[in-house]
Amino acid sequence: xxxxxxxxxxxxxxxxxxxxxxxxxxxxxxxxxxxxxxxxxxxxxxxxxxxxxxxxxxxxxxxxxxxxxxxxxxxxxxxxxxxxxxxxxxxxxxxxxxxxxxxxxxxxxxxxxxxxxxxxxxxxxxxxxxxxxxxxxxxxx
Amino acid sequence: xxxxxxxxxxxxxxxxxxxxxxxxxxxxxxxxxxxxxxxxxxxxxxxxxxxxxxxxxxxxxxxxxxxxxxxxxxxxxxxxxxxxxxxxxxxxxxxxxxxxxxxxxxxxxxxxxxxxxxxxxxxxxxxxxxxxxxxxxxxxxxxxxxxxxxxxxxxxxxxxxxxxxxxxxxxxxxxxxxxxxxxxxxxxxxxxxxxxxxxxxxxxxxxxxxxxxxxxxxxxxxxxxxxxxxxxxxxxxxxxxxxxxxxxxxxxxxxxxxxxxxxxxxxxxxxxxxxxxxxxxxxxxxxxxxxxxxxxxxxxxxxxxxxxxxxxxxxxxxxxxxxxxxxxxxxxxxxxxxxxxxxxxxxxxxxxxxxxxxxxxxxxxxxxxxxxxxxxxxxxxxxxxxxxxxxxxxxxxxxxxxxxxxxxxxxxxxxxxxxxxxxxxxxxxxxxxxxxxxxxxxxxxxxxxxxxxxxxxxxxxxxxxxxxxxxxxxxxxxxxxxxxxxxxxxxxxxxxxxxxxxxxxxxxxxxxxx
Numbered sequence: 001x002x003x004x005x006x007x008x009x010x011x012x013x014x015x016x017x018x019x020x021x022x023x024x025x026x027x028x029x030x031x032x033x034x035x036x037x038x039x040x041x042x043x044x045x046x047x048x049x050x051x052x053x054x055x056x057x058x059x060x061x062x063x064x065x066x067x068x069x070x071x072x073x074x075x076x077x078x079x080x081x082x083x084x085x086x087x088x089x090x091x092x093x094x095x096x097x098x099x100x101x102x103x104x105x106x107x108x109x110x111x112x113x114x115x116x117x118x119x120x121x122x123x124x125x126x127x128x129x130x131x132x133x134x135x136x137x138x139x140x141x
Numbered sequence: 142x143x144x145x146x147x148x149x150x151x152x153x154x155x156x157x158x159x160x161x162x163x164x165x166x167x168x169x170x171x172x173x174x175x176x177x178x179x180x181x182x183x184x185x186x187x188x189x190x191x192x193x194x195x196x197x198x199x200x201x202x203x204x205x206x207x208x209x210x211x212x213x214x215x216x217x218x219x220x221x222x223x224x225x226x227x228x229x230x231x232x233x234x235x236x237x238x239x240x241x242x243x244x245x246x247x248x249x250x251x252x253x254x255x256x257x258x259x260x261x262x263x264x265x266x267x268x269x270x271x272x273x274x275x276x277x278x279x280x281x282x283x284x285x286x287x288x289x290x291x292x293x294x295x296x297x298x299x300x301x302x303x304x305x306x307x308x309x310x311x312x313x314x315x316x317x318x319x320x321x322x323x324x325x326x327x328x329x330x331x332x333x334x335x336x337x338x339x340x341x342x343x344x345x346x347x348x349x350x351x352x353x354x355x356x357x358x359x360x361x362x363x364x365x366x367x368x369x370x371x372x373x374x375x376x377x378x379x380x381x382x383x384x385x386x387x388x389x390x391x392x393x394x395x396x397x398x399x400x401x402x403x404x405x406x407x408x409x410x411x412x413x414x415x416x417x418x419x420x421x422x423x424x425x426x427x428x429x430x431x432x433x434x435x436x437x438x439x440x441x442x443x444x445x446x447x448x449x450x451x452x453x454x455x456x457x458x459x460x461x462x463x464x465x466x467x468x469x470x471x472x473x474x475x476x477x478x479x480x481x482x483x484x485x486x487x488x489x490x491x492x493x494x495x496x497x498x499x500x501x502x503x504x505x506x507x508x509x510x511x512x513x514x515x516x517x518x519x520x521x522x523x524x525x526x527x528x529x530x531x532x533x534x535x536x537x538x539x540x541x542x543x544x545x546x547x548x549x550x551x552x553x554x555x556x557x558x559x560x561x562x563x564x565x566x567x568x569x570x571x572x573x574x575x576x577x578x579x580x581x582x583x584x585x586x587x588x589x590x591x592x593x594x595x596x597x598x599x600x601x602x603x604x605x606x607x608x609x610x611x612x613x614x615x616x617x618x619x620x621x622x623x624x625x626x627x628x629x630x631x632x633x634x635x636x637x638x639x640x641x642x643x644x645x646x647x648x649x650x651x652x653x654x655x
Contacts, residue, residue, distance in 0.1 A: 007415060007464055014460040018453045018499065025503035026446060032505055033442055048281070082277035083372060085437065085512055089578030094508045096438045098373060099276060100366030103439040120512035120580040122270045124281055125202055128583035 035106045039072040046097035047080035049126035051117060063132040065117065068139040072108040085121035088134055096121055109136040159245035161230045164252050166543065168227030169536065171255055172220050173618070176529075178263075179215035180611055182208050187567070187604035190597050193588040202584035206268040207286070209582060213271035214290070216524065217390065218297045219259045224532045225393035226252075226304050229332045231539065232400075233308060236329040237316035242307050251307065254300035258293040265289025270582055272383075275364030275375040279356045291354050298347050305336035305343075312336075327416045331396025334424040335389040341428070342389070346382035349375060376435050384431035388423050388455075391523060394531030395420075395462050395491075398484045401534055402466050405481035406473030407636055411465050419465070422458040430455060436507050445504050452502035459495050463488060478634045479553035483534030486561050490526025494519060497572065515575025518568040525607070526564050533560070533614065540618070541628035548621045556613040563607025570600040 042065070043054040053061045067073055077086050079099035086105065087094045095105040117132035155163045186209055189199040199205045230248065234241055242248045267290035269278040278287055312333045316325060325333075353375070355361040362368025364375040403410040410416070432440065432448030440448075466488050475481065497519045500506050510516060533556075540548050574596045579586060586593050629635075 006468070007412070007461070010464045011457050011461060014457050018456055021499055021503050022449060022453050025449060025505055029442065029445070029504040032508075079366075082281055083274050085580075087512070087578075087580070092509055094437055094511065098438060100371055101373065101439055116578070118578075118580055122206075122272075122274070122277070122582040124206070124268075124277055127206075128202060128580075128585045131587075 035074055035104075036072040036108070039074040039106050039108075042067075042073050042075050044075045044077045044086055044097075045080060046077070046084035046086060046119065046130075048082065048124060049119070049130040051086070051130070051132040063117075064135060065132065066135045066137060067109055069109055069112050069136050070139055072106060074104060074106040077103040077105065082123050083121050084119045084123045084130065087118050087120040088115055089118070090115045091134075094120065109134075112136045112138050159241075159249045161234045161242045161245065161248065164242075164245075164248050165227045165230030167252055168223045168230055168255070169539075170227075171252075171259075172223035172227055173536070175215050175219035175223070175259060177611065177615060179212050179220060180608060182212040182215070184604055184608050186212065187601045189584075190586075191601040193586050193590075193594050193597070195585075199584075203268060205584040206270070206582070207266045210267050210270050210290075211262060214262050214267075214294070215259070217271065217386075218294065219255065219262070221390045221524065221528055221532075222297070222301055223252075223255055224536075225332075225335070225390070226301075228397065228532070228535050228539070229308060229328075229393065232326075233311055233329050233332055234315075236326045237312055238320060239311060239315040239317070243310035243315050244307050247303055248307050251300045251303040254296050254303075258295075258297035258300065261289045261293030261296065265293065272379060273353065274379075275353065275356065275370075275372045276366060278353060279365050280367075282357075288354065288357065291350050291357075295347065295350050298343050298350070301339050302343050302347075305339040308332050308336040309340070323417060324413070327399035327410070327413065327420070328393075328396035330417050330420050331392040331399070334420045335392050338385045338389050338424050338427060342382045342385040345378050349378035349382070352378075373435075373438055376438060377431070380431035380434045381428075384434065385427040387520075387523070388427040390528055392420060392423065394487065394528040397531045397535040398462075398466060398487060401480045401484040401538060403469050403473075404636065405478060405484070405634070406470045406475050408469060408473035411468035411471075415461050416465055419458040419461040423455060426451065426455040426458065430502075433502050433507065436504060437511055449502055449504055453499065456495065456499060459491075463492055463495075476634065476636060478537075479548070479550060479557060480534040480538035480634075482554075482557045483530045483537065483560075486557065487527050487530030487534065490522055490530060490561075490564060493569075494522035494526055497522065510575055512580060513575035514571045514579045514581055517581050518571030518575060521568045521571070522564070526568065530560070530564075536618075538634075540622070541630070541633035544622045544625070545628055545630065546621060546623070546625035547628045547633060548617045548625060552613050552617045552621075556610050556617065559606050559610030559613060563603050563605075563610055566603025567600045567607060568603075570596050570603060574600065 040056050042056070045052045050063055053065045075086065077095055077097050079097040081099060084097035085094065086097055091107045091109060093105050093107050095103045097103070113136055115134040115136070117134050119127055119130035123130065155166060158164070185198060189197055189205065191197065199208065230242065265286040267282065267286040269282045269287050269290065312325065312329055316322070352361065352363040356364050362370040364370045364372050366372065399410065399416060429451030430448055432444060433452045436445050501510055501516070501519060537548060537553060574593065577592050577596065579593050588594060
């Protein structure tokens, strides 16, 4: 009986930890997926082996993305050939690029500077070099 | 000891035998041979990544991509599965007190599919990565390589279905009538669980492979978006098989620890019932969590939550195994011979890998870790830290019973220290690399990311240490199987008393010995 009690207590503690992890993830993820209404849409195209971007005003960029500090941006992610993953590690922006699907991610840069953009899903020959740059500029207006 | 094969026989007699110990030996030796081959590939990958921005050792990314693909496929399908089947072949018929596997010829056929499948994988040397995500594997992966990989995996999949049928029938139908199923030793229970899981999971992947092949031939478009297909369908089919497959790789190693730990603690197992319960629970819940590999594919919030709950639900059962091991060791007269060292090291690393796994399953954290070196470190902690540790411990344990000779305990000690040290240094460091943002499967990284450079170099040195451990293992196996001193077959590990080798119990079918 003593043995059984020890095992139940152990399993109970494990379940309590898991319950905490589950509930907390739920709350945080719910918050993370809440896109602000004023988020500006930026289209992201991933293809072997570079990134192209299209801003709401129609300007296009390749591999370098210029955004303004303090604004919210919603990425619409399109794939052209194989699967990729659009990733800005410093801002935890991460969503797969799936041809035939439009995926979404959003963020709001709070610091100026340049940050790496990379591909995080294996996409062939130059996967390692499918890198871009995010340039966050101070908003002067 | 019933496993004794002391009498030397010509190799062809073992090769053409259908006896379960011979097939078991073939499985185990083939699995270990592929372990060393794939290990060399791993060392090439790590050595290449020592220096950023250079073509060090591997001069182009195509070769690099092919190497990590074949490394992964080999370790999973040609090391982890065959070694589990090999040890299973040895022990399961003895544990259920039957003369052989239920279908001995089928058993030999299932084994001989392994070298054929392995040859296709190695001759093709595909570059699709082991997951072979569509549409890359459909529209971009070059020539015969990917097709040979598909056929090789097809053959290996059929092989594992055949051997699973054999294990299920042997355990359920051929066990001794006096032996109730719940009393069957836990290693046999682990083989029963994984065999049932294989039967359920593997056909899905077999179907996906055929769909991939017809897609590649251009006659269908299941996964090809330009023909109206959907790559996400492939991911679902793939992970429906391969998340349960994680447990199929893992549970035999846990079962082996159940063999080793009570014996070397010289104490009865804490609880047979909770071990059986935890195996069956993992076998069922293993099917409820495949979606956690796909959080970032555009999955909606509710689906993510369902898969997160399914993933977390598997953890208490794993915890029960750990508890069972610790409670068995508690107060035991533990003898730290090589098998026990590896079993205990495996439990510690299993615990750390599992703790990392809980973080992966939490949705917000997954978006940080997914697709980075964190995941590489995480699954290698399972594959090397738990599965390889369990297997290696079991190989040391079986060694005197198979060869009639003792391995060198000193060399085994060197092996253990190097392997534990190497595993911790490589795979814990890779977790940190993942947090620093390094994507997996990359041929090169920018030298200006200094934290990546440092961590990669630490990991590479760890890989060399790990490799040195395996060299000690190989030397121990090769040299001492013919030159080692004769083992005391009644009690090779000096545990004191036959009680500690339970399957020495009378088995009428094995009485004539081998």
